[in-house]
Every structure is written in C-alpha cells, then in structure tokens.
Amino acid sequence: MNVRHNHNDAVSLRWMRKNRRKIIIQVVKVEVLTGEHLFRIKTIIMFGKCEHHLKTDSQENSNRCIRWIGYFNTYHNSVHKIKFISASPLGKFQKAGVSSTGQCAEVGNSILIKNGSAVDAAIATQLCEGVASLNSMGLGGGFLMTIWDAENQRAEFLNAKESAPAKATKDMFVGNPQESKKGGKAIAVPGEILGYWEAHRKYGRLPWADLFIPTIQLCKRGVLVTGYLANVLKMKSVDIKSEPTLAEILINPRTNTTWTAGDRLKRPQLAETMKLIARYNASIFYNGTMGEKVVKEIQSLGGIIDMEDLQNYRVQWKKPITSNFGDLTMHTAALPGSGSLLTFMLNVLENLVSMNITEETFWQRILETFKWGYAHRTKLGDDNFVKTDDLTRNLTSKKYAEEIRRKIVDNWTSNDPKFYGTETDSPMDSGTAHVSVLAPDGSAVSVTSSINTMFGSLIRSRSSGIIFNNQMDDFSTPNLPNGYGLPPSPTNFIEPGKRPLSSMVPTIIVDKSGQVQLVVGAAGGSKITTGVALTIVMNLWRGYNIKEAIDSHRLHHQAAVSTNGRECADIGNSMLLKNGTAVDAAIATLLCEGVASLHRLPWADLFTPTIKLCEEGIEMNHYLDERFKNKISYIRAEPTLAEILINPQTNSTWTIGDRLKRPKLSETLKVIAKHNASIFYNGSMGEEIVKEIQGFGGIIDMNDLRNYRVQWKDPITSKLGNLTIHTAGLPGSGLILTFILKVLEKILPMDISKETFWQRIVETFKWAYAHRTELGDDRFVELDSLKRNLTAESYAEEIRLKIKDKWTSNNPKFYGAVTATPTDSGTAHVSVDDKGEVQLVVGAAGGTKITTGVALTIILNLWRGHTIKEAVDARRLHHQLLPMRLEAEPKFDEQILEFLKSLEHNVSFYGGLGSAVAAISKINHPGVTANSDYRRIGSVAGF
DSSP: OEEEOOHHHHHHHHHHHHTTTTOEEEEEEEEEETTEEEEEEEEEEOSSBEEEEETTEEEEESSBEEEOOSOOEEEEOOSSOOSOOOSSOOEEESSEEEESSTTBHHHHHHHHHBTOOHHHHHHHHHHHHHHHTTTTOOTBSEEEEEEEETTTTEEEEEEEOOBOOTTOOTTTTTTOGGGGTSSBTTOOBOOHHHHHHHHHHHHOOSOBBTTBHHHHHHHHHOEEOEHHHHHHHHHTHHHHHHOHHHHHHHEETTTTEEOEETOEEEOHHHHHHHHHHHHHOTHHHHSBHHHHHHHHHHHTTTOOEETHHHHHOEEEEEOOEEEEEEEEEEEEEETTSSHHHHHHHHHHHTBTOOTTEEHHHHHHHHHHHHHHHHEEEEEEEEEEEEBOHHHHHHHTOHHHHHHHHTTEEETOBBOOTEEEEOOBBBOEEEEEEEEEEEOTTSOEEEEEEEEESTTTTSOBOTTTOOBBOOGGGGSBOTTOOOTTSOOBOGGGBOOTTOOOOOOOOOEEEEETTSOEEEEEEEESTBTHHHHHHHHHHHHEEEOOBHHHHHHSEEEEEEOOOEEOOHHHHHHHHHHHBTTOOHHHHHHHHHHHHHOOOOOSSOBTBSSTBHHHHHHHOEEOEHHHHHHHHTBHHHHHHOHHHHHHHEETTTTEEEETTOEEEOHHHHHHHHHHHHHOTHHHHSBHHHHHHHHHHGGGBOOOEEHHHHHOEEEEEEOBEEEEETEEEEEEETTSSHHHHHHHHHHHTTBOOTTSEHHHHHHHHHHHHHHHHHHHEEEEEEEEEEOHHHHHHHTOHHHHHHHHTTOEEEEBBOOTEETTOOBBBOEEEEEEEEEEESSSOOBEEEEEESTTBSHHHHHHHHHHHHEEOOBHHHHHHSEEEEEEBSSOOEEEOTTOOHHHHHHHHHTTOOEEEOSSOOOEEEEEEOSSSSSEEEEEOGGGTOEEEEO
16 A cells, blocks of 8 residues: 655654544545555544535535545555456444445444444344335344354344244145235235344344434434435336325425435334334334224235234344364354355355456356355245254355265356256245444444335324335245256245244454454345355455455355444444444344344343434435336335335425435334333334234234244354354354355455456355255254254365356256245345454345355455455445346456356346345455445445
C-alpha cells in the first residue's frame, strides 16, 4: 500500500491516526487506474451532525462531520486484479454492523454507540430491516441466528424459524399448491418476535424498548422508498392491488400506483404494534391481546393458526455446525439451516482452490462442489423430526469431503442429477435479509431473517401492520415431482410444529484464540449457501478482501452490524453504545430489519429505534425502488401491501428518496415492546392476526401461536485451521455451509488456476446441495448420522476424492441427492460482534443461495487472501444440483464460464440478485472491516 498525500493530507493523516478509534471513513468516489485502485475519501464521519458531500449535493445527517481538505489518495497494488468493483463501501472500523438496506446499518451502529450488545444491535437492525425490506422480512416471519459469546468463548445457534401450525398436515396442499404461496393457509407460526425476546433475555444489555425506538420513528416518518423497493412494488403491484390489506400501505392514493423511489412509505399501525411489543415484550403477541387479534385475522382469511399455536411456539437454542479450516474455526447454522451444506462445500473446496490453478479450473471445482452439496440438501430437514445425524457427520467430515474431491474432474461434469446422488427434490427457498454486527466486547451475531417469497403470504394484518410469511411453501408436498421427475423429499414434508428446511447460513469464523475473523451471511433464497461459500472461498483462500469477495461475479449450481440497511445497523450500534450486549444489538437490529437469554438492556429499549423508524419512515434506496417497481402490479392488487407501498400522490410505488412509513407496524412494535412476545403468541395481537390469516384461507390458529417455541440449540461448530466456525443448526443450513467449507478447505490452494478453483467450488456446492435434500427439522426427522457426516473431516475427504477438476455430472443421483426440497426466499441477516476477538461474522439473505454465498465469502476471506469487501463483492456462481444448472452472475469471468461449459455444465445467468452477504472481518486487513453486499445496497456502521 503506497500512500501519496500533500501537506493538507499529512495534517489530516495525523488527525486520523490520533482519532482512529472514533472515525468512520466513507468512500464516496472510486476511480480505477491502470493496475491500481484510487480511493478518494472526501468525508470523515464522527458522532454528531454531518453533511455528506457527494458531487455537488449535500444531505443532512445526524452525525457530526469534519470536512476533508484536499484529497487522500490511496494506491493499492493488488497481487490479483479485481475486474469488478462495486459502489458499495468497504467500511473499516473497530466494531461494526452491516445491513442489507442503506438505512438500517446506522440503527445498529447507534445501538453499539450506546454500549448495547451485539445482539442488541442485531435486533434493532433487523427491526429496521423489517420496515426497509418489508418485501423480504419482518415481524411476521422467522430467523436463524449464530452468536459468538466472546466472554465465555462459545458459539450458540438460535432457531426462531416459523413452524407449521398444529392443524397442518403433509397433504394439505395436494391439489391446491397455490394455497401454500398466498393466503391464510400459507402462513406458518411466526417466530421472529419471540426469537428477539429470547435472544435479548440471554444476551441483551440495553432495555428491550430502546431497540424499537429507531424503527418506530421510521415507521412514523416513513421509510425512504429506494429504487430497489420501488421496482419490487411495481413488480408485485397486481398482487398488492388485489389484496386490500397490502394496498392500504403500498399504494399511493394520489396516483393509485405503488410508491416510487424517493417516496416515504409510512407504517403507523406497525409503529403502534412495535410500541406495544417494546412495552410488554413478546408475551403480548404469543399470550396476549395482540396475538388474539392476529389469530382472528388469520383465521378470517382461511388460516389454521390458533392461539395455542402461538402459546406453544418455542425458539430452539442449539449448538451450531462447527468445523475447522487451518487455524480458523467456523460456526454456522445448524438444521433447519444449511450450515452443514456450507461446511461440506468448504471442506471439499479447501484443498481444491489453490492460487496456482487456472480460473477455469477454479470455477469448475466450485461448481462441482455446489452440485454435490445440493444433492445432499435433498436429504436434509428439521432434525427435531428427521434423523440427520449421520448425514450431518458426513457433510462436516473432512474424510467425506476428500471422497467428494476425488469425484470432481476438472474437465468433465454431469448434467444428470442422479450422478450426484439426487433421488428426490426439495423446494427452493426465496427472499431473505441478513444482518452482521460486531460489538466492542468481542461477541458477534450473524442473523438471517425471512418471510419467504416477496411479501410473504401477501397478507398484512390490519390490527398490527405485520406482513405475514408464507413459509408453508418451503415444505415439500407429496406427489409433486420436480422437472427431473424426482419425487419430493419426505424429510421436508409438513408435520405440526415442524420447521421447513432453509438455505440460511449465518456464520461466524474465529481464530484459535477465539477472536472473530469473519462474520458473514447472505440474503437470496436458494443461492445463499453458494453465495456465502464463494465469498468465504475468495476471502479465505483466494486473497480477496471482503469487498472483493462479495463483489466477485458468482456462479450458482444447485444440482441455489452487517445487515442487508444503514438505519438498522445504526440502531444496533446505538444499543452497544448504551452498554447493551451483542444480543441486545442483534434484537434491535432485527426488529428494524423486520419492521432473545442474559440481557443487559430492557426488552422495550430494543424496539425504540425501529418504532421511531416506522413512524418517521425508512429511506427508499435503489434496491427497494427496483423491487417495488417490478412487483407494482402485485402490490396494487393486494390492498394490504398497497396501503404502505403505494404513494397516494403518484399512485405508484415509493421511489428513491421517499420515506416508507410503517405506522401500524410501529404500534405493533410498541405493544410487543411493552408486553413482550406473549401479546402476539398468546394475546389479542395474535388473535387479530390469526383472524386475518384465516380470512385469507390460512390454517394458522391461536393454538399454533401459543404452541410455537423457538429453539435454543448448540450451533454447528467446526474447525477451519486455527479458527472455529459457529453457524446455524437445523432447520438452518449451517450444516451445508460447514460441509462446503470442510470439503473445500484442503482443495483450494493459492496456486491452482482460476478454472480449477471454481470447478472445485461448484462440485462442492453440488455435493452439498445433494445432502440438503436429506435435511429438515431435526425434531421430526432422524438426522444425527447425516449431521455427523456433514461436519466430519473424514466425510469431507471422501467428497474431495470424488471431485474432478475436468469432469462433472449432471445426474443428481451421482451426488447422492434423493429428494427435492423447496427453494427458500428472501431473508434478512444480522451479524454482531461485541468483544473484538471474533474473527469473522458472516451471513446472508437470499434464500437458497445463502449457503453458497456465505461459503464463497468465507473461502475468499479465509483462504484466498481477500479482504472482506473483496470477498463479498466478488462475482459469484451457484449450483444447488436441482435444477441441474450452474447459475452465474452477469459479468462473471467469461473464460471461466467457457471452461465450465466445456465440461458440460449447463450454464445460465441469475434471474435475480442472488444472495446478499453481510460480513464483519478481521482477516486480511488491519482492524475490523465490515461490508454489506452491493447487490442489495446494504450499509455498514461502526465506531
């Protein structure tokens, strides 16, 4: 790094060194020079008030600012040439929060500034994201959270995913598949609110209500409609207009169109709900009047959720999927998450993607790994219902990864899913949102949240302002074979209380001393796992920094406070500054994103920022603007969405610069903050929501809410060299992530070609997703042996031996896939570290591509020398075995793609944005660096 500066620069540099613990540097201009990168830093942001000077424009901000005198020119001579650099900033902090939307990272950051914990920041950010990314997540959904407890040097995994109502049956959608996607029956028992509460109880530091304040204010003033949200609203306008409960907030009454970029989308009812939750905690939802009202609403819409479902719902604390890669240890999501698949992919790729292989070989190996991984995915499910221990052991076994490596050929692939062992298919998950947070005490939180597909069930509770999930669509349905004629995966069939398989892989990587090196996760449905896997590969093994790894073009094959918004990250950060714990920060961030159990802050404090955000409105960014516009017909057709997403003055969706307000959600948050989650799961709020869901044909009733329980589990924990990774247990995909990393750990040396690098990654993905079809809710399926495999070095070695640098198979059965599982959809993720010893906090939003996105981020950050921004920015590919195609991001290296095509990979380009990774890392860069994916216009905040 050569630094050139003038006299003014020297003065400024001395000031920067003196105040390096306080400053946040914002990169506002990037120029690419010949072989060099020139970063022109024009603004230094400190606490207080500030103006951002972008070109000739200025925008007032609540942060104090010191204007830059002259330019500070930094020339970075890279050992590798980054072909693509996004506009997303690479934040460099001591502690950080990353969010998927530009408004929510600041929320998490504000929590950290108030000395809130990592969990405080994460919750506040997620609350904000629920308002800013209302199409992907919110209080009506669920999440998976991986926590690194720096004080006790342990990782935990929290499963707060939605569960099937007590009246649900495995054949309830046979003959009526659309009912799983839209309406009351599509709604599963939400776990978001109780998950926040339980996480806060255990790890919160700030008062619970404080976490809600920013988002409540945002709901009232209106969230700014971004270009992305505007496009989403436009795309879904038909659905929105046809559903009055959505149209009420998403349709601009003046224009009768969805809100457009620049509009402000207000959520007054949600603001009131947040006020109640902030005051009464989760009990008002699960055991109180709020829950009673919600249940009545759900039932009035045909839903089957009742108050007993809310009252019986429990979160689950588990051990994460943990694996070792050199000196690093990765902790990722246990089932129903895809941490075992991620671990499998990385185990396979570890010794396959060295720096001396060609780019073509690199990508061929990546794709084959993806295909093997997704073949395993069809065998996974909720390990409370399905026995997955053997498969998990295989997917996390180095020996099994070596077996798969031996099957990966650099100049050959198969397009028969059965070649990779796929015998059944699993539905692919969809939209998600992700938040990563790093807090001052060294603890970290990586959390991914979702309501599944765009706007979930397309139903908004009028009593609470909450948009309900359609998570029932993530279960497999009997007698519905996929396009390859593969039968659906029995491990993912509907059972009362069961949670569907998810691609979420909220991941934290620590070194042998317990210091966090990487916090990563992704949004993006079924492409989450491959996106994370690619980010890890690029960051760990390819020499990319975290931005390069995230920006890198990606391929996907599925034989598919770092938060995904600036305001929410600031909420989480403010909780840490209030001396809240990591959990306090995570809950407050998640509340913000969606608009937990030793806590230091009152429950209601966590809601305060997001309640404020709901009331004041969250600023629309390009991502939201685009998504709103793309969904405008659906939004207009669904009145409950149109109410908040349509600008009444223009009759179109809110646009960039607008503030999208969620007043009803704000009120809901207030009630939950006051009465806790019980008001939703056991109270009047739940009753009203149940009525709404049932009114739309849903089957959730109050018994479903009462009976819903989050699950505290040990996260999936594994070693990566001197680091330990803790990631999501089932029903998350931490097993899959662990499996990917286990497999790839020894086969991605720095000296392999880029072609070999990617071929090994793809093959690992394929093996991983083959195992994913076997996973499910481990309370309903025996998965112990599978879990042991997916986290075992011996099994990873087996897989490594099956990976060929010049060969692939297009038969899912070759990779061992026996069923098909649904593709999960949009989520939100939060990662938090509050000790400074965590090495990596990472996760993603984005459905099925979460696991691969997180895996790639870890690979690039840990094994390829990338900074966290390089790893996140790196172009990605994804393979989840089913469908048997390799999906690459636009502008992915053509030379690599041509090589992979020559091996007979079926190459196509992403139809959407894939996964959005949010990560905090101390790897390959001094201090703490945080990056949120440019793919969804995320943001970072820190101090």
